[in-house]
């Protein structure tokens with residue numbers, strides 16, 4: 001029987017630090033600046049060794065480096081950036097493919113990280129500046145123009161990029177389409193956006209923002225509209241742990257979502273919503289024609305943008321996963 005493919009990335013997330021100088025009111029991740037120890041290289045090395053040892057039961061290719069932010073003007077910014085760079089280097093040296101998402105970076109920082117990352121990411125979230133009066137009132141990194149600038153720099157630097165929208169944080173429906181149109185336009189300029197994540201707001205225990213979950217029943221509609229706005233070579237990703245009803249998850253796939261993101265032990269951004277594992281997803285998709293297939297954090301059409309060292313690492317991982 002003919003089956004269609006929906007992808008996921010076998011991934012593990014490391015967090016260099018939870019400290020963040022922003023205070024997004026829906027955040028369930030951050031710690032106060034100076035109150036979260038930074039991940040050491042030996043700690044990361046132990047994690048990577050453990051992941052290597054389990055290769056016969058569970059292959060992991062992507063290391064997602066997800067961090068809270070140290071202020072760009074802080075005297076600690078350089079050390080923060082260097083730790084992230086070194087963690088990427090270490091992951092790479094142990095056969096993993098780093099994908100960094102650590103908030104807005106300077107052009108120079110992005111250029112450096114390109115040397116040790118196969119792709120990078122930053123959620124655009126929403127383009128409307130209205131949210132700077134509400135959920136982003138104390139989040140200088142969430143100035144939309146700053147984030148749009150990152151997408152543009154990623155294009156100029158030829159960095160394969162993942163971005164996305166956070167849905168249900170006080171924006172209007174019109175805001176969704178404007179944000180998607182901005183992403184579409186920037187992709188038409190540089191052809192570098194691999195994926196757009198549509199992430200429904202899902203309240204957690206730590207946040208102060210008092211609003212319900214984004215209605216999962218609306219998600220298939222947003223996906224089908226997004227599919228019309230985004231160029232065909234941009235994949236739509238949804239996080240399956242945030243669409244908790246199997247029927248609605250299938251409806252999202254039918255509406256045009258083709259990727260389920262990184263599947264690992266923990267969703268660091270939404271710790272109250274455990275990741276569904278590969279077996280769970282296979283069970284949900286079993287009655288349908290959709291079949292899961294692993295992918296790397298870089299889509300094949302971007303391989304030529306990488307330096308030779310990264311290209312070799314990618315080729316090895318493709319071999320390991322037989323893709």
Ligand code: SF4
Pocket residue numbers: 020021022023024026027028029030067068069103139141
């Ligand atoms: S959502 Fe991200 S940027 Fe905002 S406070 Fe949390 S960690 Fe910082």
